[in-house]
Amino acid sequence: xxxxxxxxxxxxxxxxxxxxxxxxxxxxxxxxxxxxxxxxxxxxxxxxxxxxxxxxxxxxxxxxxxxxxxxxxxxxxxxxxxxxxxxxxxxxxxxxxxxxxxxxxxxxxxxxxxxxxxxxxxxxxxxxxxxxxxxxxxxxxxxxxxxxxxxxxxxxxxxxxxxxxxxxxxxxxxxxxxxxxxxxxxxxxxxxxxxxxxxxxxxxxxxxxxxxxxxxxxxxxxxxxxxxxxxxxxxxxxxxxxxxxxxxxxxxxxxxxxxxxxxxxxxxxxxxxxxxxxxxxxxxxxxxxxxxxxxxxxxxxxxxxxxxxxxxxxxxxxxxxxxxxxxxxxxxxxxxxxxxxxxxxxxxxxxxxxxxxxxxxxxxxxxxxxxxxx
Numbered sequence: 092x093x094x095x096x097x098x099x100x101x102x103x104x105x106x107x108x109x110x111x112x113x114x115x116x117x118x119x120x121x122x123x124x125x126x127x128x129x130x131x132x133x134x135x136x137x138x139x140x141x142x143x144x145x146x147x148x149x150x151x152x153x154x155x156x157x158x159x160x161x162x163x164x165x166x167x168x169x170x171x172x173x174x175x176x177x178x179x180x181x182x183x184x185x186x187x188x189x190x191x192x193x194x195x196x197x198x199x200x201x202x203x204x205x206x207x208x209x210x211x212x213x214x215x216x217x218x219x220x221x222x223x224x225x226x227x228x229x230x231x232x233x234x235x236x237x238x239x240x241x242x243x244x245x246x247x248x249x250x251x252x253x254x255x256x257x258x259x260x261x262x263x264x265x266x267x268x269x270x271x272x273x274x275x276x277x278x279x280x281x282x283x284x285x286x287x288x289x290x291x292x293x294x295x296x297x298x299x300x301x302x303x304x305x306x307x308x309x310x311x312x313x314x315x316x317x318x319x320x321x322x323x324x325x326x327x328x329x330x331x332x333x334x335x336x337x338x339x340x341x342x343x344x345x346x347x348x349x350x351x352x353x354x355x356x357x358x359x360x361x362x363x364x365x366x367x368x369x370x371x372x373x374x375x376x377x378x379x380x381x382x383x384x385x386x387x388x389x390x391x392x393x394x395x396x397x398x399x400x401x402x403x404x405x406x407x408x409x410x411x412x413x414x415x416x417x418x419x420x421x422x423x424x425x426x427x428x429x430x431x432x433x434x435x436x437x438x439x440x441x442x443x444x445x446x447x448x449x450x451x452x453x454x455x456x457x458x459x460x461x462x463x464x465x
Contacts, residue, residue, distance in 0.1 A: 102179075109175045119172050122148070122183070123191060126165045141169060141183070152185035158268065158305045160202035161188060165195040170265060187265045189301055196297055200304055204331060207306070212313045213334045219318045221338055222286045224352060227254040229278040229285035229317070231271055234259045238293025238343040242322065245347035253351070256285055261302075262292040268305035275311050275319075284317050287350065290332065291322040291343035303330035312336055322346030418451075426450040 100108060124141035131137050135154055139161070140147045150171065161167065168191045171183035190199040207213065228246075232239040234257060246253065258274035261267040271290065278288050290312075292303070302308070303323055312319050312335040319336045326341035333339040340346035413419055417427065427449040428436040440446060440459045448455040 103177070106175050106177055106179070113173045113175070117173055119170055119186065120183075121168065121170050123166070123168050124148075126161055126163055126167055129161060129163050137185075139163075141167065149180060149182045150185055151182050152188070156185065157188070158307055159188070159190065159199045160206060160306075161190070161199065162202065165198060166191040167195065189265070191298070193297060196301060196304075200331065203304065203306055203309075204334070207309060207331065207335070212309065217313070218337045221318055221320060221350065224250070225253070225286040225350060227256070227283075227285040228350060229288040230255060230257045230291065231260055231274040231278075231288060232257070232291045232343075233262045236262060236293055238262075238291050238322070241293070242289065242291045242343040242347045245344045246351055249347065249353050250351040254285075263295065263299045263302050265302075267302035268308040271302070272308055272311045275315055279316050286317070288315065288317050288319045289322065289346050289350065290319060290336070291346055292324065293343060294325045294328070297328070300324050300328060300330050303332040306331075308332060309335045320346050320349060421449070421451040424450075 122141060124143050127140045127142050127147070129137070129139040131154065137150075137152045137154060137157060139150050141150050142148070150169065168189050169183065169185050170187045171185045173181070173183055176182050190196045204213075211217065230239070230242070232242070243255070246255070256278070258277060260270035260274050262271075275288065278284055292300070300323060303321075309331045312321075312332055318338075320338040320340055321330075321333045321336040322340040322343040322345055323330055323333060324342075326345075329339075338349060340349050421427070428440075429447045429449070430436050430440075431445055433447070436446065440462055442459050442462055444459045446457055446459060448457060
C-alpha cells in the first residue's frame with residue numbers, strides 16, 4: 092500500500108491553491124499573439140482569445156483598462172495575470188494591451204482616430220493659440236532623451252531666461268501614458284500653472300510611439316486647461332496626441348522654435364521699430380512746428396486787424412463823444428439856462444424869476460421880465 096498522504100481539497104480550495112501557485116510563480120506575464128473572438132459584454136467587460144498557430148488562451152479585462160481599439164486579427168502584446176476561474180477555466184486577466192507590428196498599430200490608430208474624431212476631440216475650433224512669448228513653460232519628457240536635450244538647447248539659444256518646469260517621465264513603454272497623464276494633471280493643478288505645456292520625444296520606430304496613441308492620454312491632452320504643444324518623433328510621424336494638442340510641432344527642436352522667437356529677430360525688430368518711431372516723431376515734430384508757425388502768423392495778422400478795428404472804433408467814438416460834449420455845443424452858440432436851484436430849465440420861466448445863462452464864454456444872471464409862448 093502507498094503510505095503517502097494525498098492532499099484533499101474542495102473545488103473552491105483547489106482553485107485557490109492553483110491561483111496561489113500561479114501568483115507565486117508568475118504574478119504577471121507578457122504574451123504576444125493574435126486577437127480572436129473579441130467581444131464586449133454589457134459595455135463593461137471584454138472577452139477575447141490570444142492565439143498563435145498552435146495554442147489559444149482565454150483573456151478577460153474591463154472596458155476601463157482598454158486604452159486603444161482592438162479587433163480580431165490584430166497582433167498584440169499583453170501584460171496579464173494568469174488565474175483559474177471558479178468555473179475551472181484557465182484565463183488571463185489583462186492589465187495592459189497594445190497592438191504590435193506595423194499593420195496592427197496602423198489599424199488601431201485609424202480605428203481610435205475615427206472614434207475620437209467623431210467625438211470632436213480633434214476639431215480645429217477647440218484648439219487654442221499659444222502665448223506669443225511665454226515666461227513659464229512646463230515640459231513633459233524623459234530628461235535623459237536626446238529629444239529633451241535638443242528642445243532645451245534650442246530654447247536657450249533662441250531666448251534665455253525663461254522659467255522651465257520639467258516633469259521627468261517615460262516616453263515609451265507601458266508605464267509612459269500614465270506617467271504623462273499624471274504630469275499633465277500636475278501642471279494643470281498648480282495654483283499658478285505654466286502658460287504652456289510641451290510634450291516632447293525624439294524619433295523612433297512607430298512601435299516606440301504607441302504610448303502617444305493611448306486613448307486616456309489623448310483625452311487628457313484634449314481636456315487640459317493649459318495649452319499643449321507636442322513635438323513627438325520625426326516630421327513624418329503623427330500620433331493621436333499630436334492631433335489632440337493645441338499645436339503640433341514636427342520635432343522637439345521645432346517645438347522650441349514655435350514656442351520662442353529668436354532674440355536676434357526681436358532685437359532687429361525692435362531696432363526697426365525704434366528707427367521708425369524716431370522718424371515718425373521727427374516728422375510729427377516738423378509738422379507741429381510748421382503748424383505752430385502758420386498759426387502764429389495767422390493770429391499775428393488777426394491781432395493786427397483787431398487792433399486796427401479797435402483804433403477805428405475809438406476814433407469814431409471819440410468824435411461822437413466830442414460832438415455830444417456840452418462845451419462843444421456851447422461853442423456853436425447855444426446856452427444853458429438854469430433856475431435858482433442850479434437846475435437846467437426845462438419848463439416855462441416865471442416873470443421875476445432869476446435865471447443863470449451859461450454860454451461859451453460867460454455866465455449871465457438875468458431876471459425874467461416877460462414870458463411869451465412860441
